[in-house]
Amino acid sequence: MIKEKITEKKDAIKERRETTQQERKEKLATYKKRLATFKDTVKAERVERISTIFQTINSKRTSIMSTNLERMRSIILKLEEKVAQLEKEGKDTTQAKQAIQEAKNGIETTRIVVQTQAEKEYTMTISSENTVKTDAATMRSALHTDLQTLHTTVVATRNQLSQAISETKILLGDTKHGE
Amino acid sequence: MENNTLAQEAPKGTIPTPSLETKTAKPQSRFWMLFLALFILGIFFLGGTYYFVSSQKATYIPAQINNETIDTQKDVIQLEGEAAALDIQDVDSDFTQVDAELKNL
Numbered sequence: 001m002i003k004e005k006i007t008e009k010k011d012a013i014k015e016r017r018e019t020t021q022q023e024r025k026e027k028l029a030t031y032k033k034r035l036a037t038f039k040d041t042v043k044a045e046r047v048e049r050i051s052t053i054f055q056t057i058n059s060k061r062t063s064i065m066s067t068n069l070e071r072m073r074s075i076i077l078k079l080e081e082k083v084a085q086l087e088k089e090g091k092d093t094t095q096a097k098q099a100i101q102e103a104k105n106g107i108e109t110t111r112i113v114v115q116t117q118a119e120k121e122y123t124m125t126i127s128s129e130n131t132v133k134t135d136a137a138t139m140r141s142a143l144h145t146d147l148q149t150l151h152t153t154v155v156a157t158r159n160q161l162s163q164a165i166s167e168t169k170i171l172l173g174d175t176k177h178g179e
Numbered sequence: 180m181e182n183n184t185l186a187q188e189a190p191k192g193t194i195p196t197p198s199l200e201t202k203t204a205k206p207q208s209r210f211w212m213l214f215l216a217l218f219i220l221g222i223f224f225l226g227g228t229y230y231f232v233s234s235q236k237a238t239y240i241p242a243q244i245n246n247e248t249i250d251t252q253k254d255v256i257q258l259e260g261e262a263a264a265l266d267i268q269d270v271d272s273d274f275t276q277v278d279a280e281l282k283n284l
Contacts, residue, residue: 046284053277061273068265075258082251082258089247133284140277147270154267165259172252 009112027123034126043132047124050136054122054143061147062118065154069111072161076103079168086171096171099164106157117150 031051038044080100087093124139126132 043284046280050277050280050284053280057273057277061270064266064268068267071261071265075261079255079258082255085251133281136281136284140274140281144270144274147273151267151270158262158265158267161262162259165255165262168255169252169259172248172255 009109024121024123027125028121031123031126038129038132040129043129047126047132047136050140051122051124054124054139058120058122058143058147059118062114062150065114065150066111066118068154069107069114069157072103072107072157073111076100076107076161076164079164080104083168083171086168091171093171096164096167099160099167103157103160103164106160110153110157113153114150117146120146 035044035047038047083093083096083100086096122139122143124132124135126135
């Protein structure tokens with residue numbers, strides 16, 4: 001059920017990627033054309049620089065998030081092995097296995113969302129030379145909101161991982177847990 | 180002798196009733212009876228308190244663990260450390276440069 005949902009989401013992303021590629025090209029062409037008409041060349045350079053920074057922030061941040069999610073994945077797989085071992089020893093692993101599965105699903109879903117975010121482009125829609133500051137501020141705000149939302153999702157995923165670890169610790173008879 | 184006066188004076192066929200003096204115990208023996216009753220009550224009270232207090236205490240029964248479990252515990256703690264060490268920073272710090280550029284625009 002969850003795997004199906006993930007596959008559906010992947011397909012939707014693929015489809016969206018293909019359709020937006022053309023739109024992106026057109027948007028970039030319009031942006032460059034508008035920028036070329038700027039009388040203040042220093043301003044145009046600054047806009048260009050800000051645009052580059054937007055892309056850098058997005059790629060840097062999503063790259064860090066991807067690395068973290070990859071680590072989370074590695075941790076959860078190791079944890080799964082430990083729980084399987086404990087199950088062989090005859091322990092009731094129901095709770096721990098459920099928590100692990102939830103964490104795995106969370107990691108997988110967040111990975112897809114991060115991937116989508118990494119592919120996003122933050123090309124400014126320049127209305128005119130006079131309003132370019134507002135245009136840039138709008139784009140900054142959009143990027144910040146997107147990354148902030150993603151950050152919250154990654155934190156929630158990490159919490160799911162912590163929950164799975166806690167459940168495994170209970171399984172191991174860690175009496176300190178929950179005191 | 181005086182105690183038997185009433186019994187002797189009672190008409191035939193009736194059960195002689197004891198005098199008031201026979202019903203009441205001597206003051207000294209009454210004190211000891213009261214003392215004994217209070218003593219027993221005190222013992223019950225102390226016993227009950229001890230039972231209540233000891234039942235409130237959480238009993239710590241250490242789980243029987245073998246070396247294999249200890250190793251697993253260590254591994255899980257290590258994984259917990261790895262998860263805690265994940266560098267999940269807030270995104271605000273990334274925007275300082277772009278905010279400065281926007282001010283100059």
